[in-house]
Amino acid sequence: MLIALLAAPMLAAAASKDLVDVQVYPKDANIFTKRGKQSLVVQAKFADSTTRDVTAEAKYTFANPKFAKLDGGTLLPLSDGNTTLKVEFAGRTLTVPVQVKDSAKERPVVFSLDVMPVFTKGGCNAGSCHGSTRGKDKFRLSLFGFDPQRDYFCLTREEFGRRINTARPDDSLLVEKAVGRVTHTGGKLFEEKSWLYDTLVEWLGNGAPNDPANTPKVVDVQIYPKQAVLEGDGSAQQLTVRAIYSDGTDRDVTRETVYLSNNSIAAKAGPDGLITSGKPGEAFIMARFDQITTGTQILSIPKLPDYKFPDEPAANYIDTLVYNKHKKVRITPSGLCDD
Secondary structure, eight states: OHHHHHHHHHHHHHHTSOEEEEEEESSSEEEESTTOOEEOEEEEEETTSOEEEOTTTSEEEESSTTSEEEETTEEEEOSSEEEEEEEEETTEEEEEEEEEESTTOOOOOOIIIIIHHHHHHTTTTSTTTTTSTTOBTTBOOOGGGSOHHHHHHHHHTGGGGTTOOSSSGGGOHHHHHHTTSSOOTTOOOSOTTSHHHHHHHHHHHTTOOOOOTTOOOEEEEEEEOSEEEEESTTOEEEOEEEEEETTSOEEEOTTTOEEEESOTTTEEEOTTSEEEEOSSEEEEEEEEETTEEEEEEEEEEOOOTTOOOOOOOOSSHHHHHHHHHHHHHTOOOOOOOOO
């Protein structure tokens, strides 16, 4: 009942505009091992060029519910097999193929696949920290993790192995500094019991192993949606990011990706990929995972219900392009100048 009451104003707002398109991202979902997952984003586009994240308002139905389940917009594995997920919004229907493999298999934490993203997410291997040319406080990591094997050596062999404690992972200097229990020049990086903390502790508890043979490498990173036009201050758009690996598998890395906005006044990027609009303007959200950087365009436009573009004739194709952009961002062009 509460969900219906909260969703009602949003649906009413959608009904007041002419809906022209609905898309779900990504277009398919491949979930590997018990650890696998895939977040989904549903985006509606309206005739006035604005977009809205309608993931929470859409209706979802599995063709066969025994293979996967949906938890807060994220697909989780139940058993091996293939099915489809029907996504419905405002009378429009989309279908997402879902593949689940090795759902009962416990994939261990792998250094380059899981631990290295923790260092990048925490900012540990950034140029301003241990990723600088000389490192920090006698500890150096490769910039943004470009050399996992050297980083593994530095973590586990340098300083007589004092940075890690596989017998008592929680007492490792690596962990204690990151959660603020021990003085750290970089300050507290994340909370205890967060996924970053849990990843490090699990890896250390397993003996801090190096990468298994034939560990796949990231060959591509995909981000969705590619563009959002958000109306008014405080509108939000969730992003979803997927990494493609050299062995043909893919993985949802939305949580592990680092997000940066080049114009936080127009659009702020949250740590989990939630973008929030601010003052009118244009922003590019950079998303970095592993050695690959991609991004998406965000337009924040003012909420002007009575906005109407003036009837100005285009003198040439440049005018057409400029006017189209003006209409999209709701800018009224200056009048024609006289002699």
